[in-house]
Amino acid sequence: MNASTTNFFEAIGAPVVDIARAWGSMFGCGLRTLRAIAMARIAWREVIHQSYLIGNRSVPFITVTLGFLGMISVYQVAMQIKQIIPDFTMLGPAFIQIMIREFAPTITGLMIATRVGSGIAAEIGSMTVTEQVDALRMCNADPIVYLIVPRAIACMVMVLMLSIYAVLVSTISGMLMANGAFDINMRTFLSLQLTNGDDIVIGAVKALAYGFSIPIIAGNAGLTTSGGSEGVGWATTRAVVSTSFAVVVLDFLISAAGYIFT
Amino acid sequence: MSGDAVIVCKGVGKRYGRKWIVRDIDLEVRAGELLGLIGPGGHGKSVLLRLLAGLATPDEGEVRVRGKNLADIDPFELAELRREYGYLFQNYALFDFMSVADNVAFPLRQAGGVEEPEIARRVKERLEQLGLGEALDRFPSELSGGMKKRVGMARATIGEPAIVLYDDPSAGLDPVTSSKIFRLVRTMHHSQDDVASVVVSHDIDRMKVICDRYVMIFEGKVLFDGPEEAIEGADPMVGKFFFGSLGQSSGAS
Ligand SMILES: Nc1ncnc2c1ncn2[C@@H]1O[C@H](COP(=O)(O)OP(=O)(O)OP(=O)(O)O)[C@@H](O)[C@H]1O
Numbered sequence A: 001m002n003a004s005t006t007n008f009f010e011a012i013g014a015p016v017v018d019i020a021r022a023w024g025s026m027f028g029c030g031l032r033t034l035r036a037i038a039m040a041r042i043a044w045r046e047v048i049h050q051s052y053l054i055g056n057r058s059v060p061f062i063t064v065t066l067g068f069l070g071m072i073s074v075y076q077v078a079m080q081i082k083q084i085i086p087d088f089t090m091l092g093p094a095f096i097q098i099m100i101r102e103f104a105p106t107i108t109g110l111m112i113a114t115r116v117g118s119g120i121a122a123e124i125g126s127m128t129v130t131e132q133v134d135a136l137r138m139c140n141a142d143p144i145v146y147l148i149v150p151r152a153i154a155c156m157v158m159v160l161m162l163s164i165y166a167v168l169v170s171t172i173s174g175m176l177m178a179n180g181a182f183d184i185n186m187r188t189f190l191s192l193q194l195t196n197g198d199d200i201v202i203g204a205v206k207a208l209a210y211g212f213s214i215p216i217i218a219g220n221a222g223l224t225t226s227g228g229s230e231g232v233g234w235a236t237t238r239a240v241v242s243t244s245f246a247v248v249v250l251d252f253l254i255s256a257a258g259y260i261f262t
Numbered sequence B: 001m002s003g004d005a006v007i008v009c010k011g012v013g014k015r016y017g018r019k020w021i022v023r024d025i026d027l028e029v030r031a032g033e034l035l036g037l038i039g040p041g042g043h044g045k046s047v048l049l050r051l052l053a054g055l056a057t058p059d060e061g062e063v064r065v066r067g068k069n070l071a072d073i074d075p076f077e078l079a080e081l082r083r084e085y086g087y088l089f090q091n092y093a094l095f096d097f098m099s100v101a102d103n104v105a106f107p108l109r110q111a112g113g114v115e116e117p118e119i120a121r122r123v124k125e126r127l128e129q130l131g132l133g134e135a136l137d138r139f140p141s142e143l144s145g146g147m148k149k150r151v152g153m154a155r156a157t158i159g160e161p162a163i164v165l166y167d168d169p170s171a172g173l174d175p176v177t178s179s180k181i182f183r184l185v186r187t188m189h190h191s192q193d194d195v196a197s198v199v200v201s202h203d204i205d206r207m208k209v210i211c212d213r214y215v216m217i218f219e220g221k222v223l224f225d226g227p228e229e230a231i232e233g234a235d236p237m238v239g240k241f242f243f244g245s246l247g248q249s250s251g252a253s
């Protein structure tokens, strides 16, 4: 092979190898986390601490975002309906169904991905570049067990709870909008007529999947950080991009599976 | 003086990107021996120390600890070996989310088998010995560089390890504390039979008091390996570095 073909293969090969490596380390991280959870290697005190950090500070964000989302979407849809058939009886039930099944977990997931994902990547990233992770290793404290597992459990629980909260917030704000602007009876709006068990299961599965993948991806970005504070910055950016992307992809996959299997 | 080889490096090389940081390193660390690792700044001492602890994997050659190749042993064997290690990081690497006392207690808690009151007693004793009796409940971010180094020192030695690696234990410390630290290195070394210690330092005068043998790393290679008496016959660089003029500021490429 002459020099230019070597360069050609290098130019094509290097990114492919890099991407494969990144995926490999991410899945490795996920598997090791699952194994540690299965073997019950869990520091519950740390889980509670992390849950507090994740949950507590996310409530205002969720309240504002989902509150407005509820009002805006009810307004938009009601305006459309008004032009076709002025019958609002199914507006509430349809709204609640799609919130449970789709928007509450996914919007919550996206918000947690940016807020918590960046926090985890920055924290673990700076521990990596200051060799604290190596110090853990020297003491036989597996960084996965010690740093990732508590965050993964906390995040799963919190995304699920925040999603439930998000359904409540958006439903209440949507109901108030429906009542205030379109004079829809609150009882009529607040109906689970269209919601069934499948919707709840799909919503919950989404919340748990996002909650698990966010700390894994962000934590792995942190653990693979190199090169000082600049590296931490890159790891944080990478974590936000990949966790948000993961939420969208998981949303698609789980929705698709939901329509196929139910 | 020297017993069996505890750590053996054969043709070890490590590179970052395309640049070899260390290469062709042949080195033994023997039981009961206090080895001084010297050399100009940026020539690969810390990288070599990380290789000796299995924190970095060589791109060439192998590092064997008690006969086992660190690159291909299973995690349980690695954990078993790591229990024997103490490691002082050059930049302390203190856990910043834990108090000083918890930092120092961490290796003991992690190893298990020691009761909490006993841990507390030992931690207090070790920190007092290093002049940090007051700092127990403070956090690393509230300490000066020299204090952090001493906390790191306490954490590295609390478990009475059989293989101890010190990366620049006296950097940033006043002369009195430096002497104290080197005395602790020696005390640790003789606390049990057959401890293998490696000290990286630029503090050659204090090393002369305690080290049995020296290895000089220059541009990522072993330039000298032997006791002080053998320096005369070695590369003149070594003598210059060891006995005077060539300090840590020069030499780095
Ligand atoms: N993770 C890394 N990535 C890239 N280069 C590195 C990395 N770690 C070390 N190096 C490079 O390796 C070389 C040797 O570094 P090392 O820290 O071993 O020096 P040192 O001999 O310990 O210096 P000092 O006495 O100042 O501590 C340096 O040129 C450094 O830039």
Ligand SMILES: [Mg+2]
Pocket: B045, B046, B047, B090, B167
């Ligand atoms: Mg160094």
